[in-house]
Amino acid sequence: MVISNGSKKIKTAVFISGTGSNLRSLIRYSKTRKSVISIDLIISNNLKAKGLRFSKIYKIKRKVYNFKKKISVENKILKNLKKNKIKLICLAGFMKILSKKFIKNFSGKIINIHPSLLPKYKGLNTHQRAIENKEKYSGCTVHYVNSKLDSGQVILQKKVKITKKETPKTLAKKILAQEHKLYPKAINKIINR
Ligand code: GRF
Numbered sequence: 001m002v003i004s005n006g007s008k009k010i011k012t013a014v015f016i017s018g019t020g021s022n023l024r025s026l027i028r029y030s031k032t033r034k035s036v037i038s039i040d041l042i043i044s045n046n047l048k049a050k051g052l053r054f055s056k057i058y059k060i061k062r063k064v065y066n067f068k069k070k071i072s073v074e075n076k077i078l079k080n081l082k083k084n085k086i087k088l089i090c091l092a093g094f095m096k097i098l099s100k101k102f103i104k105n106f107s108g109k110i111i112n113i114h115p116s117l118l119p120k121y122k123g124l125n126t127h128q129r130a131i132e133n134k135e136k137y138s139g140c141t142v143h144y145v146n147s148k149l150d151s152g153q154v155i156l157q158k159k160v161k162i163t164k165k166e167t168p169k170t171l172a173k174k175i176l177a178q179e180h181k182l183y184p185k186a187i188n189k190i191i192n193r
Contacts, residue, residue, distance in 0.1 A: 003088060003109060003191050010191055013041040013086045015094035020051015022092035022113055025180035026187075027058050035184075036191040041084050043077060045096050067096050074102045081106075088191075090183070091145065100147040110145040111190070113183050115175050117157055118143060122150035127168040127175070138162055138171060140179045142186035156186040 003010060012030070014023045023042065030039045042055050042062040055062035063080060065073045081089070091112040103110060116126040118141040130138040139159040144152035158178045162171060 009038040010036060010087050011040045011085050012037040012088040012090060013043055013081060013084070014039055014090045014092050015043045016049050016051040016092050017044060017046045017095040018049055018051060018093045020049065020054055020093065021176060022090075022179055022183055023051045024054055026090060026092065026183055027054060027060070029184035029187075034188070037088060037187055041080070041086060043080075045094070051093070070096075070099065071101075074099055078102065078105055088187075089145075090187070092183070097149065098145070103145060103147055108144065111142055111155065111186065112145050112150070112152075113179050113186075114141045114143065114150050115172065115179065117141060117159065118150055118154060125168075127171040131162060131166055131168060131171065135162055138175065140175050140182055142182055155190060156182055158182045 014026055016023050027039050029035050030037050039060055042052065042060055044052055044062070044064050045067045047064045052062055052064070054060070061084070065077060067073055087109060089106055089110040091110065098110070116130065117137065117139045121129050127138065137159045139157055141157045142155045143150070144155065146152040158181070160171070160175050160178055
């Protein structure tokens with residue numbers, strides 16, 4: 001589905017759980033002239049997520065939620081998203097699985113970045129598994145989020161070569177650098193100006 005935004009920037013929320021390097025790259029992109037989004041809200045399930053510091057640095061609202069009571073917390077998040085007129089959700093290293101109901105509420109408007117060439121290597125430890133299986137390439141994927149883990153329609157992918165000496169750490173670093181370029185490109189692709 002292509003999201004239409006007239007001429008205004010699409011108000012976007014980014015969900016994180018950790019470092020937030022993709023969040024930072026999305027914020028930087030959002031401040032460029034060609035950006036079709038503005039980042040208006042950062043949401044996390046983890047009070048200790050390092051990426052939360054970007055809220056202060058870039059003066060973006062943030063909210064941390066405790067996911068122990070998933071249904072009620074999701075309802076609170078939905079209210080907050082509505083209040084802030086959020087039209088697009090970018091998951092960026094967000095480690096919680098959203099419910100079907102939540103996804104239905106934002107149908108076609110939640111996207112995620114994943115560090116493998118989906119449909120290969122869904123879930124965790126993608127780099128280790130790709131190396132163990134002697135893959136020649138891995139990469140990253142931006143995809144729509146549906147109710148099955150890492151299974152929604154692919155928007156864009158970028159291939160990265162796996163060298164003979166590759167370790168999960170070196171591969172993660174190479175792929176992350178590509179993720180930072182791919183996510184903004186994928187957003188440009190789905191938003192119709
Ligand atoms: C990225 O590799 C992303 O693909 C995955 O989690 C990692 C998050 O990194 N979903 P960061 O928090 O954006 O630095």
